[in-house]
Amino acid sequence: MRQKLVGVALALTTSLTGSVLAAPDDGVDCEWRITASHVLAELEGDNSKRAKRIREALVSEGADKADFVPESCTETGSGGSGDDDQDGDSSGSGSGSGSGSGSGSGGGSGSSSGSGEQGATAAEAFDWGEPDVVDDFEDLDGGWNFYDGPGHAGNGIRSPDAASVSDGILTIEGTGDGTTGGMAWSGNSQKYGRWEGRVKAPKGSESYNALLLLWPTAEDFPVGGEIDFMEIMSHDRDEVNIFLHYGADNSQVQGKVEVDATQWHNWAVEWTPDGVTTFLDGEQWWKTTDTSILPPGPMHLCIQLDWFPKGDSDPGEMHVDWVKQWSVDEGEGSSTDSEGSEGSTDSDSSTSLTEEQNSKG
Known part of the structure; x- marks a missing residue:
């Protein structure tokens, strides 16, 4: 049975500790490392106490290191019955990009x-x-x-x-x-x-x-x-x-x-x-x-x-x-x-x- 990971712990408690966010002990888990790396990035600019606790716990696991997600994790997907995620935040003309509404409703x-x-x-x-x-x-x-x-x-x-x-x-x-x-x-x-x-x-x-x-x-x-x-x-x-x-x-x-x-x-x-x-x-x-x-x-x-x-x-x-x-x-x-x-x-x-x-x- 898959070990409970960071997300489960975060859903069950608002008081985070290093042990709660501990990485799996059964070798390199690409899905956990990718997710942890993304969450650390998604917390960029968030200075709330909760964000700081999560950030500290992830950093203690090495999520801020350049080699935290090994190349082997990006050479091929892990397949299986899961999914992966990232964040979704992210404007202008001339030589910029724009906030206009473009082509309306597009094609048919x-x-x-x-x-x-x-x-x-x-x-x-x-x-x-x-x-x-x-x-x-x-x-x-x-x-x-x-x-x-x-x-x-x-x-x-x-x-x-x-x-x-x-x-x-x-x-x-x-x-x-x-x-x-x-x-x-x-x-x-x-x-x-x-x-x-x-x-x-x-x-x-x-x-x-x-x-x-x-x-x-x-x-x-x-x-x-x-x-x-x-x-x-x-x-x-x-x-x-x-x-x-x-x-x-x-x-x-x-x-x-x-x-x-x-x-x-x-x-x-x-x-x-x-x-x-x-x-x-x-x-x-x-x-x-x-x-x-x-x-x-x-x-x-x-x-x-x-x-x-x-x-x-x-x-x-x-x-x-x-x-x-x-x-x-x-x-x-x-x-x-x-x-x-x-x-x-x-x-x-x-x-x-x-x-x-x-x-x-």
């Missing part, structure tokens, strides 16, 4: 069904060719590391048991007490690339955010950056955000598009040396051409249902039909020749981590 694939349907995709619209990696979620053996430990910023629990597949659809379920899940495609890390996924999120708890994001494989957030290219934050699931984190002070640029996210839609991100572009059902809706804010190193895809407790006890869930990944050469440019989205990346238009977390509740 929302009424299509999930498994067996494709809908309009960025890959087809811009001729990306055959993907290097695909997961159609016929099972949970697609090379994922599943989060197993504390929830986002220490809230709730991330459990591998929250993820399941049926009829080619991945479902991550979140309970009213904050037990949820996430998963990282750690073995498919790359610098630059394209990713696309078909996702929907039924209306449910306002405490749950559904995310597709890119996370730094070096586990060096915030310096390593973060690209939340699909974050469904609204209770009614009627708008979706992009947050791009950058820099040691966790600066952010963002954008928002209105869409019925309870229906199936295809969400894509393209990261090239020229910038970052996001797509909805094959149409660009946000872009930054500010190369100074791009991630400095390799990243990998994560799928997460994160819990930001707002006092309700309602469940939440998200569904994923498929995800795909393409590589991009160093000299390859953006699929579109448009300028950056409305806005800029100066300090007046960027948001802080605190502001973003507050907007989530």
